[in-house]
Amino acid sequence: MAQLAEGPAVAAPRVGKLGDPCIMVIFGAAGDLTARLLIPALYNLNRADLLSKEFAVLGVARAKLSDEDFRKQLYEDVKKYCGDCIDDKEAWDNFARRFYYHAGDFNNDQLFNQIKDRLEKIDRDHSTHQNVFFYMATAPSYFGPIVEKLAAAGMMEQSNDHWRRVVIEKPFGHDLESAKILNQQLLKLADETQIYRIDHYLGKETVQNIMAFRFANGIFEPIWNRRYIDHVQISVAETVGVEGRGSYFDHAGSLRDMVPNHLMQLISLTTMEPPISFDANAVRDEQAKILHAIQPMSDEEVLTRAVRGQYGEGTMDGERALAYRSEPDVAPDSRTETFVAMKLLIDNWRWADVPFYLRTGKRMPARNTHIVIQFRRAPFVLFRDTSVEHLMPNQLVLHIQPEEGISLQFAAKVPGPVMRLGTVDMNFEYQQYFGKQPSTGYERLLHDCMIGDQTLFQRADMVEAGWSVVNPILDLWKALPPRNFPNYPSGTWGPKEADELLERDGRRWRNFEQ
Numbered sequence: 001m002a003q004l005a006e007g008p009a010v011a012a013p014r015v016g017k018l019g020d021p022c023i024m025v026i027f028g029a030a031g032d033l034t035a036r037l038l039i040p041a042l043y044n045l046n047r048a049d050l051l052s053k054e055f056a057v058l059g060v061a062r063a064k065l066s067d068e069d070f071r072k073q074l075y076e077d078v079k080k081y082c083g084d085c086i087d088d089k090e091a092w093d094n095f096a097r098r099f100y101y102h103a104g105d106f107n108n109d110q111l112f113n114q115i116k117d118r119l120e121k122i123d124r125d126h127s128t129h130q131n132v133f134f135y136m137a138t139a140p141s142y143f144g145p146i147v148e149k150l151a152a153a154g155m156m157e158q159s160n161d162h163w164r165r166v167v168i169e170k171p172f173g174h175d176l177e178s179a180k181i182l183n184q185q186l187l188k189l190a191d192e193t194q195i196y197r198i199d200h201y202l203g204k205e206t207v208q209n210i211m212a213f214r215f216a217n218g219i220f221e222p223i224w225n226r227r228y229i230d231h232v233q234i235s236v237a238e239t240v241g242v243e244g245r246g247s248y249f250d251h252a253g254s255l256r257d258m259v260p261n262h263l264m265q266l267i268s269l270t271t272m273e274p275p276i277s278f279d280a281n282a283v284r285d286e287q288a289k290i291l292h293a294i295q296p297m298s299d300e301e302v303l304t305r306a307v308r309g310q311y312g313e314g315t316m317d318g319e320r321a322l323a324y325r326s327e328p329d330v331a332p333d334s335r336t337e338t339f340v341a342m343k344l345l346i347d348n349w350r351w352a353d354v355p356f357y358l359r360t361g362k363r364m365p366a367r368n369t370h371i372v373i374q375f376r377r378a379p380f381v382l383f384r385d386t387s388v389e390h391l392m393p394n395q396l397v398l399h400i401q402p403e404e405g406i407s408l409q410f411a412a413k414v415p416g417p418v419m420r421l422g423t424v425d426m427n428f429e430y431q432q433y434f435g436k437q438p439s440t441g442y443e444r445l446l447h448d449c450m451i452g453d454q455t456l457f458q459r460a461d462m463v464e465a466g467w468s469v470v471n472p473i474l475d476l477w478k479a480l481p482p483r484n485f486p487n488y489p490s491g492t493w494g495p496k497e498a499d500e501l502l503e504r505d506g507r508r509w510r511n512f513e514q
């Protein structure tokens, strides 16, 4: 068990501030996200006693359902997606009594007057202090129009005694220009402090822990720079293909889907300067600064430093896997990438000349997200007169998922009369120290919306800075369509160009097979 900084060795539920009384309005409540993640997360918050008793949900979607139908439907769906989420039917029934539903078309202005009436009634019944957050679990094309209609109906207005917030899911725009337009549109209707742009990667404990690891320990920060670090690898490998999301993914591709958001979070948390406080804007200022310091690529650099791939047929877990082009809702001659790798450089004093290699892909041999920090080699081989010819560099690995932990690789003497070196690992595993907590990854984010903490949400400038990094790549790839797709079989680590990207610099990807 872990010895917590203050207090006894425990694996206790998170101690935290009780969420404010409020109503959560979910637009697109009939979709997957609601039953798969949002409702289970609320249920976990309730169980951890972090949800106000004065809390209610209003689901809005097109399907014609009564409140009771909605509750039943949610129960079935939550059970389907998350078998062991509901541990107690009676607790669920009590909880579900706070769920309401309203059917309507998001294009219809009338719907918004109806929602306003429903909110007044629910507020009276549940004493929610008129606090409301609107969660956009809809297609992205509705984000702007819905907030516009909410504002027109007076529902975004807040005062000293009540708040109004809006949570925007990804994708936030499809390139830099569209992200800017969406920001401008939203910022005309609401203040930045009312806008919560979500990136679910920040809901992961292991991602939040990057800051704790760096700034709650005295020993790592002094070596966290170009003098000691040779390079950094960030890999987000997935075994899944497009999982029935072909119509979305074929227009997006891996670069848009994963890089400006999830990978930029990982890189900014890993490289940012220590913030002056844990205040939301202090943290986000530092993240924004580092994103702005990433060198934008010229066309020439896109050709040499960015790699794209698309999976063909192959074998996954001993089974035949389809090529991307044979997936439902994907064009048979699709040129959409399902794999991206790139080398980025950061222009600041801490990181100048340290390469950051990023990659993400679908249908890879293992699901594994990790950050490898490779330190410089020891300056010379002291053991020259022995069988030791070269020294391995130390690697610190932040295991984000599914393995959750941190490991440090270093050299040790292999026992015996001869001087030989072996590489060994020092390992920390979350589960072993803290036990397993029921979590969907959305608990913290929803709770933060309820208490008004924006630290883990993207500010307008951060979203735009993330897009600025990928925009030159998007533009060049659009102008020069790929000619060799598919270029990696399902179940492999991507196209050979991704290996060559590192080999040219005398380096190799570290692959974790499970």
Ligand code: BG6
Residues within 6 Å of the ligand: 170, 200, 238, 257
């Ligand atoms: C989503 C992407 O944002 O993140 C998906 O749209 C991807 O394509 C998913 O599979 C990965 O999230 P996680 O939490 O499973 O790593």
